[in-house]
Amino acid sequence: DAGVTQSPTHLIKTRGQQVTLRCSPKSGHDTVSWYQQALGQGPQFIFQYYEEEERQRGNFPDRFSGHQFPNYSSELNVNALLLGDSALYLCASSLETGSNEQFFGPGTRLTVL
Amino acid sequence: KQEVTQIPAALSVPEGENLVLNCSFTDSAIYNLQWFRQDPGKGLTSLLLIQSSQREQTSGRLNASLDKSSGRSTLYIAASQPGDSATYLCAVRPGANNLFFGTGTRLTVIP
Numbered sequence A: 001d002a003g004v005t006q007s008p009t010h011l012i013k014t015r016g017q018q019v020t021l022r023c024s025p026k027s028g029h030d031t032v033s034w035y036q037q038a039l040g041q042g043p044q045f046i047f048q049y050y051e052e053e054e055r056q057r058g059n060f061p062d063r064f065s066g067h068q069f070p071n072y073s074s075e076l077n078v079n080a081l082l083l084g085d086s087a088l089y090l091c092a093s094s095l096e097t098g099s100n101e102q103f104f105g106p107g108t109r110l111t112v113l
Numbered sequence B: 001k002q003e004v005t006q007i008p009a010a011l012s013v014p015e016g017e018n019l020v021l022n023c024s025f026t027d028s029a030i031y032n033l034q035w036f037r038q039d040p041g042k043g044l045t046s047l048l049l050i051q052s053s054q055r056e057q058t059s060g061r062l063n064a065s066l067d068k069s070s071g072r073s074t075l076y077i078a079a080s081q082p083g084d085s086a087t088y089l090c091a092v093r094p095g096a097n098n099l100f101f102g103t104g105t106r107l108t109v110i111p
Helices: none
Strands: A005-007 A010-013 A019-024 A031-037 A044-050 A053-057 A064-068 A074-078 A087-094 A108-112 B004-007 B010-014 B019-025 B032-038 B044-051 B056-059 B062-067 B072-077 B086-093 B105-110
Touching: A005 A087, A010 A019, A019 A087, A019 A108, A031 A074, A044 A064, A074 A087, B004 B086, B010 B019, B019 B032, B019 B086, B019 B105, B032 B062, B032 B072, B044 B056, B044 B062, B044 B072, B072 B086
Parallel strands: A010 A108, B010 B105
Antiparallel strands: A005 A019, A019 A074, A031 A044, A031 A087, A044 A053, A064 A074, A087 A108, B004 B019, B019 B072, B032 B044, B032 B086, B056 B062, B062 B072, B086 B105
16 A cells, blocks of 8 residues: 655755646545645645645745645645745645544655755 | 644653653644654654544554643653654644644654
8 A cells, every 4th residue: 555655756946946746645545735844843734635626725825836636646836936945845645534644755855046 | 823832852862761752732622633753854654643532542662642621742652762763743733634733852762
């Protein structure tokens, strides 16, 4: 049973560029959440997708957008990259019914130069 | 606004010692609380989840307790091993959706 997978593992971009990160949820899960983790900090909630709709959003600007596909996989897009966007981006999946326990992927390390 | 605090920020113990990690949260209206482990540069591994109606959960050498009314949770690790060295994160769920995380406790178990 495959867990949550994310791609790519590492990414280096320059300021002003755009980036797309990808996530495949754990088998059987229908909900995907994205988090940003700066160095030495706890993860911060970006947004959550369920039934291909953004259901809830944290305190992040509109430069951060996402999408969920019919197979429940998800993308996170960040436009006009800033140096401060450098972080580990974590994807978590869960099942809408039941305990809603979230399972995390290995993350994508984004470096903005 | 929900805030989660973890004390201490870092902890070093000799192998074999029992230890307790602390987590406090400001808003007691939570759906559940989850403890995670994170190795350097890696993702999060879920250790234990406690529903708001529960007082504790156990898994092997780990025991997590929840006192929702006082806004506190503890993670007890028995007979610590060098492989337990990692950062431990506490997260609360205020509703059915997102998690609020603390900044973690970095644990080092010395052989």
